[in-house]
Amino acid sequence: xxQVMQIPQYQHVQEGEDFTTYCNSSTxxxxxxxxxxxxxxxxxxxxxxxxxxxVKKQKRLTFQFGEAKKNSSLHITATQTTDVxxxxxxxxxxxxxxxxxxxxxGTSLAVNP
Amino acid sequence: xAEVAQSPRYKITEKSQAVAFxxxxxxxxxxxxxxxxxxxxxPELLVQFQDESVVDDSQLxxxxxxxxxxxxxxxxxxxxPAELGDSAMYLCASSLPPVGLAALYEQxxxxxxxxxxx
Numbered sequence: 001x002x003q004v005m006q007i008p009q010y011q012h013v014q015e016g017e018d019f020t021t022y023c024n025s026s027t028x029x030x031x032x033x034x035x036x037x038x039x040x041x042x043x044x045x046x047x048x049x050x051x052x053x054x055v056k057k058q059k060r061l062t063f064q065f066g067e068a069k070k071n072s073s074l075h076i077t078a079t080q081t082t083d084v085x086x087x088x089x090x091x092x093x094x095x096x097x098x099x100x101x102x103x104x105x106g107t108s109l110a111v112n113p
Numbered sequence: 114x115a116e117v118a119q120s121p122r123y124k125i126t127e128k129s130q131a132v133a134f135x136x137x138x139x140x141x142x143x144x145x146x147x148x149x150x151x152x153x154x155x156p157e158l159l160v161q162f163q164d165e166s167v168v169d170d171s172q173l174x175x176x177x178x179x180x181x182x183x184x185x186x187x188x189x190x191x192x193x194p195a196e197l198g199d200s201a202m203y204l205c206a207s208s209l210p211p212v213g214l215a216a217l218y219e220q221x222x223x224x225x226x227x228x229x230x231x
Contacts, residue, residue, distance in 0.1 A: 033219065042204060043156065045219035088155050100169055101220075103155035 002027050004091045006104035014112050019076040021107035023089035030094045032072045033101070034063060038085040046074075046087075079111050115139045117223035119205050125229045131193035134226045138187070138207030144168075146220060147180055147190050148204040156204055162188060163210060195230045202227050 003026045013019055023032065031050045035043035047056055049065035049072060056063045062075045072091075076083055086106040093100065118137040126132045138145050143164050148156035159178065161169040164185040173180065177196070182188040192199055206220040 042222040042225055043206075043220075044222070048219065090155075100158065100161075103157070105155045 002093050002102050004089060004102045004104040006089060006107050008107055009105065010108045010110070012110045012112070013079050015081060016078050019079050019083070019109055021074050021087050023072040023091070023104055025070045025091045027070070028094055029069050029091040032065060032089055032091045034072075034074055035088045035090065036085050037088065037106070043088060079109070081111050081113050084109060084111050117205055117207055117221050119223035119226055121226055122224060123227045125231065126195050128197055128230050129194040131191065132195050132228065133189055133191045134203050134205075136188045136190070136205030136223060138205070139221055141209075142207035142221070143185070143210045144208045145182060145188050146206040146208075147188070148206065150202045150204055150225070159190070197230050200228055200230045
């Protein structure tokens, strides 16, 4: 069945360094969402990407959707301690039973001040 | 700002006992989701409702789990009997209903219920 893989599983950076997490789907997606979950908290929606090759920016965060709509990335420029948390991608398939939202396992980001 | 409400926030129960969780979605959100999240993993969809109807319960262990949303508003998730492996965070989320292939509205999550089975 449809799978969504995220790498890396963990990332430890110094404050000010950049961070990137990658999301790869076994099948072509109709769209993909990104969520952030702070330690002890619940997932909070960040963004949705729909179009092939789409790039969206939110301040220091840059989101990309691959041309084939099978992969996506989240890049954070100059990380801050407030960026700590787990970042999840969740992809929606294109047809039938694959149209449910499938979540990746997340990338946990730790930032040293 | 409207929020998804869940109760209780924490629940400790002994194995073989029954346990129930309640969720009140954001007003106007026809779609309601129950997720289970094991520590260190991503949310796993248990059941999805569209109004009062179940849209997807393919991952719900139906021998012990049940979910209902009788009036299409709030929802209850029940486990009977609870097993040690059920210890996890149970998250409820709501959203506007999806429109076609492109639009899938963002999900708003509640604070969750942390279940510990002893």
